[in-house]
Amino acid sequence: MGKxxxxxxFTMCLPIIVGLACGEINPxxxxxxxxxxxxxxxxxxTRACFASKDLNWMQGMIVVSLSWLAAMLLGAIPFYLSGxxxxxxxxxxxxxxxxxxxxxxxVGDLDHLAYTHNxxxxxxxxxxxxxxxxxxxxxxxxxxxxxxxxxxxxxRDERILPNVIHTSRFIWLASIIYLILGTSALGLAGILxxxxxxxxxxxxxxxxxxxxxTGGFTPQSQNMLYYHSPLLEIITIVIMIVGAMNFKxxxxxxxxxxREIFKNIETVxxxxxxxxxxxxxxxxLAQSGVYPGAMMLFRKGFYQLISAQSxxxxxxxxxxxxxxxxxxxxxxGIIIAMGLGGAVCSTTGAIKMLRIGIIFKALAQxxxxxxxxxxxxxxxxxxxxxxxxxxxxxxxxxxxITLAYLALYILGAVVGMFFGHSFLSSLFESTSAAANVGLSxxxxxxxxxxxxxxxxxxxxxxxxxxxxSVFTLIGFIIASIKGR
Numbered sequence: 001m002g003k004x005x006x007x008x009x010f011t012m013c014l015p016i017i018v019g020l021a022c023g024e025i026n027p028x029x030x031x032x033x034x035x036x037x038x039x040x041x042x043x044x045x046t047r048a049c050f051a052s053k054d055l056n057w058m059q060g061m062i063v064v065s066l067s068w069l070a071a072m073l074l075g076a077i078p079f080y081l082s083g084x085x086x087x088x089x090x091x092x093x094x095x096x097x098x099x100x101x102x103x104x105x106x107v108g109d110l111d112h113l114a115y116t117h118n119x120x121x122x123x124x125x126x127x128x129x130x131x132x133x134x135x136x137x138x139x140x141x142x143x144x145x146x147x148x149x150x151x152x153x154x155x156r157d158e159r160i161l162p163n164v165i166h167t168s169r170f171i172w173l174a175s176i177i178y179l180i181l182g183t184s185a186l187g188l189a190g191i192l193x194x195x196x197x198x199x200x201x202x203x204x205x206x207x208x209x210x211x212x213x214t215g216g217f218t219p220q221s222q223n224m225l226y227y228h229s230p231l232l233e234i235i236t237i238v239i240m241i242v243g244a245m246n247f248k249x250x251x252x253x254x255x256x257x258x259r260e261i262f263k264n265i266e267t268v269x270x271x272x273x274x275x276x277x278x279x280x281x282x283x284x285l286a287q288s289g290v291y292p293g294a295m296m297l298f299r300k301g302f303y304q305l306i307s308a309q310s311x312x313x314x315x316x317x318x319x320x321x322x323x324x325x326x327x328x329x330x331x332x333g334i335i336i337a338m339g340l341g342g343a344v345c346s347t348t349g350a351i352k353m354l355r356i357g358i359i360f361k362a363l364a365q366x367x368x369x370x371x372x373x374x375x376x377x378x379x380x381x382x383x384x385x386x387x388x389x390x391x392x393x394x395x396x397x398x399x400x401i402t403l404a405y406l407a408l409y410i411l412g413a414v415v416g417m418f419f420g421h422s423f424l425s426s427l428f429e430s431t432s433a434a435a436n437v438g439l440s441x442x443x444x445x446x447x448x449x450x451x452x453x454x455x456x457x458x459x460x461x462x463x464x465x466x467x468x469s470v471f472t473l474i475g476f477i478i479a480s481i482k483g484r
Contacts, residue, residue: 001045001049001063001066001067001070002041002042002043002044002045002046002047002049003042003046004063004067004070004132005038005041005042005045005067005070005074006038006039006042006043006046007132008038008070008071008074008075008127008132009034009035009037009038009039009042009074011123011127012031012034012035012038012078012120013035014119014123015027015031015078015116015117015119015120015123016028016031016032016035016116018115018116018119019031019114019115019116022114022115022116024114024115024116026114027078027082027114027115027116027117028116029081030077030078030081030082030116030117031078031116031120033077033078033081034074034075034077034078034081037074037077038074041074058472058476061468061469061472061473062469062472062473062476064465064469065461065465065469065470065472065473066473067132068096068099068100068132068461068464068465069461071095071099071124071128071132072092072095072096072099072457072461073092073095075095075098075099075120075124076088076091076092076094076095077091078116078117078120079091079094079095079107079117079120082113082114082117084107084108084109084110084113084117085106085107085108086106086108086446089450089453089454090106090107090446090453092457093106093453093456093457094106094107094121095124096457096460096461097215097438097460098121098122098124098125098128098215098217099124099125099127099128099132099464100128100349100436100460100461100463100464101125101128101129101210101213101214101215101311101347101348101349101436101464102215102216102313102349102432102433102436102437102438102460102464103125103210103215103216103217103312103313103314103437103438103439104216104313104432104433104438104440104444104456104460105217105444106444106445106446106453107121108446109221110219110220110221111220111221113219115202118206118219119202119205119206121206121217122205122206122209122210122215122217122219123209125209125210125213125215125217126175126179126209126212126213128213128215128464129175129209129212129213129214129215129243129347130171130172130175130213130347131168131171170247170251171247174247174250174251174254175212178208178212178239178242179205179208179209179212182204182208182211182212182235182239183201183204183205183208184204185204185235186200186203186204186205186207186208186232186235186236187200187201187203187204187205188200188204189204189229189231189232189235190203190204190227190229190232192231193227193229193231193232202219203218203219206218206219207219207224207232207236208239210312210314211236211239211240211243211312211314212239212240212242212243212347213243213347214240214243214244214310214311214312214313214342214346214347214348214349214436215312215313215438216307216312216313216314216315216437216438216439217438218314222318223314223315223316224236224303224314224315224316225315225316225317225318230295230299233299233303233316236312236314237303237306240306240307240310240312240314241306241310243310243312243342243346243347243348244270244309244310244311244312244341244342244343244346244347244348245266245267245342245343245346246264246266246343246344246345246346246354247345247346248345248385249261249264249266249267249343249385252385260385263383264383264384264385265353265354265357265358265361265382265383265384266342266343266344266352266353266354266357266384267343267353268357269353269354269356269357269360270309270342270343270353273309273336273337273340273353273356274305274306274309274337276336277305277308277309277333277334277336277337277340278302278305278333279333280329280330280332280333280336281301281304281305281329281330281333281334281337282297282301282330282333283329283330283333284326284327284328284329284330284331284332284333285297285300285301285326285327285330287327287329287330288325288326288327288330290325290326299316300316300317301330303316304316304317304334304439305333305334305337307437307439308334308337308338308437308439309337309338309340309341309342310341310342310348311338311341311342311347311348311349311350311435311436311437311438312348312437312438313432313437313438313439314438315439315440319440319441319442319444320441320442322334322428322439322440322441322442323422323425323441323442328424331424331428331441332424334428334439335424335427335428335431338350338428338431338432338435338437338439339351339405339406339409339431339435340352340353340356341353341435348436349434349435349436349437349463349464350405350434350435350436350437350463351401351402351405351435354384354398355398355401355402356402357382358382358390358394358395358398359395359398359399359402361380361382361390362380362390362395362398364380365378365380365390368380401466401467404467405434405435405463408430408434408459408462408463409427409430409431409434409435410427410430411430411455411459412426412427412429412430412431412433412434412455412456412459413426413427413430413431414426415430415451415452415455416429416430416443416452419448419449419451419452421443425441425442425443426443428441429441429443429444429456430456430459433455433456433459433460433463434459434460434462434463435463436460436463436464444456
């Protein structure tokens with residue numbers, strides 16, 4: 001925990017450098033205070049709690065779940081000190097939203113937020129997308145056999161390379177290369193859209209970090225609607241889809257195995273789910289007649305759908321328009337897309353395509369068992385980087401996580417209804433928080449009750465870590481209270 005907190009503290013050096021370059025002295029002081037808190041706490045933990053033993057599975061899971069809470073509390077300090085958040089709870093909400101790559105916001109007067117704080121908003125999204133533990137494994141941990149326990153606890157159970165630390169470094173290498181390419185493309189689009197070069201590059205870097213890590217922050221309060229640029233929207237669609245893909249798939253594409261895109265169960269499932277959700281959403285929008293032209297339907301309907309499916313949360317409409325202008329059928333299409341999500345071992349959240357593919361393969365296998373003779377031996381397989389035989393353990397794990405997500409979606413919806421919101425709006429906002437998407441129909445605002453804010457924070461935290469490390473922490477606390 002101490003090493004991870006130190007790592008988070010050192011990442012605050014980047015906004016400090018940006019603030020000094022921009023002459024923003026007060027924001028720099030906010031980060032120096034937060035950095036000092038992180039260094040004191042981190043050094044205290046590394047000295048007072050030093051141990052040479054390796055982490056076991058329980059300890060690894062607990063470190064992961066606590067690290068994300070620590071990141072929220074530390075990351076919120078400069079937010080709160082800026083004066084743009086009404087309370088420390090609001091600052092914690094946005095910090096968790098950033099680290100969990102959700103994109104729901106409670107910031108006030110975002111259009112006049114300092115560059116220093118704005119770059120931090122997007123940097124924590126970039127860190128959270130790759131994973132807080134990935135940062136520690138990449139730069140602060142060496143030869144640490146407990147590393148894999150933490151890696152798995154952060155909802156990443158696939159090793160791209162044989163060594164989990166090398167896997168973490170590849171994830172960062174790929175992300176930084178994409179950052180350079182994406183920022184350049186978005187910056188050029190911004191210049192063509194009339195922005196000054198330096199401002200265009202700043203906006204390009206911020207938009208890329210949020211789009212690739214399937215978050216939803218932008219430097220402006222109107223989100224992507226601020227830019228009114230079809231070119232920027234097309235570029236961000238590409239970045240959102242790339243960010244929703246498995247890092248293991250990225251590795252094989254880089255290695256020249258491009259056919260994997262068309263064979264992999266996740267990409268196939270992603271395409272099928274997108275088509276189904278698009279049909280539902282487009283049918284609902286056709287009923288309401290709100291977007292009569294094909295271009296408007298693409299920029300308002302399809303863009304929101306891809307933003308939902310990839311778990312990004314970028315919007316080209318105002319939040320209240322979902323509830324006021326979109327039909328219930330169109331909202332259902334977006335909720336389905338948000339709830340199912342992208343690929344495992346990616347920067348997106350939600351149930352994820354591999355689990356959906358496994359569940360449907362298991363369903364097909366059971367149907368075949370009924371149809372075929374009793375003596376027939378049936379083996380069901382699927383392609384995920386390699387040919388994999390379907391096993392009961394895989395189906396069980398996929399079903400359990402899927403049920404946990406569905407329960408979390410319903411929990412937030414019930415809390416939203418308790419405070420007077422309609423079922424569909426409550427389910428929309430709840431799914432957006434728990435699936436780490438960031439689309440909002442207007443419920444998320446500074447005036448909402450503190451209980452609802454805490455509920456969404458819990459959903460963002462549990463949804464990003466995919467429950468196991470959270471359940472382990474809860475079990476550990478209950479056992480400790482009972483003296484076991």
